Amino acid sequence: MSSSVLLDNLISALQVMPGVGPRSATRIAYALLDRRRAEGLQLATTMQEALTRIELCPCCRNYSDGGKCSLCQNVKRRTSGVLCIVETPADVQAIESSGTFFGTYFVLHGHLSPLDGLGPQELGLDVLEQRFASGEITEAILATNPTVEGDATAAYIAAMAHRHQLVLSKIASGVPFGGNLDSVDEHTLATAITQRRPFA
Amino acid sequence: MSSSVLLDNLISALQVMPGVGPRSATRIAYALLDRRRAEGLQLATTMQEALTRIELCPCCRNYSDGGKCSLCQNVKRRTSGVLCIVETPADVQAIESSGTFFGTYFVLHGHLSPLDGLGPQELGLDVLEQRFASGEITEAILATNPTVEGDATAAYIAAMAHRHQLVLSKIASGVPFGGNLDSVDEHTLATAITQRRPFA
Numbered sequence: 001m002s003s004s005v006l007l008d009n010l011i012s013a014l015q016v017m018p019g020v021g022p023r024s025a026t027r028i029a030y031a032l033l034d035r036r037r038a039e040g041l042q043l044a045t046t047m048q049e050a051l052t053r054i055e056l057c058p059c060c061r062n063y064s065d066g067g068k069c070s071l072c073q074n075v076k077r078r079t080s081g082v083l084c085i086v087e088t089p090a091d092v093q094a095i096e097s098s099g100t101f102f103g104t105y106f107v108l109h110g111h112l113s114p115l116d117g118l119g120p121q122e123l124g125l126d127v128l129e130q131r132f133a134s135g136e137i138t139e140a141i142l143a144t145n146p147t148v149e150g151d152a153t154a155a156y157i158a159a160m161a162h163r164h165q166l167v168l169s170k171i172a173s174g175v176p177f178g179g180n181l182d183s184v185d186e187h188t189l190a191t192a193i194t195q196r197r198p199f200a
Numbered sequence: 201m202s203s204s205v206l207l208d209n210l211i212s213a214l215q216v217m218p219g220v221g222p223r224s225a226t227r228i229a230y231a232l233l234d235r236r237r238a239e240g241l242q243l244a245t246t247m248q249e250a251l252t253r254i255e256l257c258p259c260c261r262n263y264s265d266g267g268k269c270s271l272c273q274n275v276k277r278r279t280s281g282v283l284c285i286v287e288t289p290a291d292v293q294a295i296e297s298s299g300t301f302f303g304t305y306f307v308l309h310g311h312l313s314p315l316d317g318l319g320p321q322e323l324g325l326d327v328l329e330q331r332f333a334s335g336e337i338t339e340a341i342l343a344t345n346p347t348v349e350g351d352a353t354a355a356y357i358a359a360m361a362h363r364h365q366l367v368l369s370k371i372a373s374g375v376p377f378g379g380n381l382d383s384v385d386e387h388t389l390a391t392a393i394t395q396r397r398p399f400a
Contacts, residue, residue, distance in 0.1 A: 002263070002289075002292075002293050002296075003257065003260075003262045003263055003264055003269035003270055003271045003272075003289070003292065004254055004262075004263045004264050004265050004269060004270070005265055005270075006246075006249060006250040006253055006254050006265050007250060007254060007263050009246050009249075009250065010246050010247060010250040013239075013242060013243040013246040013247070014243065014247075016232075016236055016239040016240065016242075016243050017228045017231065017232070017243075018227060018228060018231045019224055019227065019228070020228075024219055026290070026293065027218060027219065027290075028217045028218060028219070028220075029250070030288070030289060030290045031217065031218045032216075032217070032247075032251060033250070033251065033254060033263060033289070034288070034289070034309070036216055037251045039213075039216040040216065040247060040251045041247075041248060041251050041252070042213060042216070043213040043214065043216050043217075043247065044244040044245075044247040044248040044251070045244075045248075046206075046209050046210050046213040047210060047213070047214075047232070047240060047241075047243065047244040047247075048241060048244040048245075049206060049209075050206040050207060050209065050210040050229070050233070051232060051233065051237045051240045051241050051244070052241070053206055054204055054206050054207060054233060057203065060203075062203045062204075063202070063203055063204045063207050063233060064203055064204050065204050065205055065206050069203035069204060070203055070204070070205075071203045072203075088230070088234070089202075089203070089230060089233070089234070090226070090227075090230045092202075092203065093202050093226065096202070109234070
């Protein structure tokens with residue numbers, strides 16, 4: 001317990017953030033109070049605004065400021081006809097930073113998991129089917145996580161895509177750059193070998 | 201850049217917190233949006249309230265909810281006559297968690313540093329002198345950081361305390377528990393040897 005109840009409240013509220021335990025919460029609270037009150041107040045306002053106003057884009061279910069998100073509004077992306085299906089909004093940002101994809105996205109917000117109450121409806125697969133049916137999409141890229149649940153979800157979506165005669169692909173699995181072969185798990189290595197590519 | 205300007209703003213505002221860089225800010229923003237909107241809004245409100253309402257206790261200059269802080273209001277502590285002088289509010293909390301001090305504190309919010317514009321006035325030494333003069337204090341414990349600046353500040357306060365005929369002490373310097381002697385710097389080790397204590 002500190003000298004101020006408000007300070008104690010702040011320290012405990014800060015721990016809602018992932019990776020922030022009691023020690024870093026205390027450090028953050030004192031830093032804001034000691035030197036950064038104005039920036040801290042700005043952060044509080046920004047947080048309030050973001051958490052109140054950010055909603056799901058009706059088109060791709062990614063986060064948007066209201067209505068269609070900026071990626072779906074981009075005409076070049078929309079007319080590319082390529083749709084990349086990912087599990088989370090963070091995955092969209094990860095693919096965006098790779099700088100290799102110029103189509104639109106669809107965000108599932110999870111993977112099929114009947115035990116957790118996550119069925120096709122919860123993942124927005126009805127919205128996805130509408131997009132497949134709209135005729136705007138020619139190719140779908142499955143970019144769910146390379147896990148059992150991710151693969152099962154990808155298989156379900158693949159069946160949907162086949163019904164609409166779409167070109168379908170799945171992002172490559174294999175050894176990641178910069179690692180050592182002996183630190184890669186055997187399943188990844190097995191995939192890398194069975195899915196080897198011709199090399200000139 | 202993500203799909204939402206509000207989200208980008210949140211990610212950049214979160215980086216005002218020490219130890220939070222672009223990657224953890226992104227992780228925190230998505231965690232709050234994905235699963236913890238209500239807790240995040242609560243955090244924003246708590247932060248706003250704390251940063252607006254927390255002020256300095258007129259008595260010890262520690263953080264308080266307004267007026268005297270809870271430590272200064274404690275009669276047992278106030279009548280103990282022992283005052284511990286520290287550099288920051290975080291130091292108070294550190295000493296409190298050690299569970300060995302039951303007097304009151306005085307927080308300098310820094311150390312004497314003329315080049316940074318931190319003189320006796322900025323450290324509240326006029327308030328401290330009033331407390332020395334009040335007759336309530338019988339012993340002062342110097343607990344500034346064991347650095348050149350901390351020691352200089354302690355020396356300045358010691359001269360003040362002498363003028364008021366207070367019992368004066370300084371917290372012990374030496375090897376910390378749980379470490380190895382060979383990982384302790386030579387200055388600390390020299391202090392530990394010259395200030396060795398009789399051992400029965």
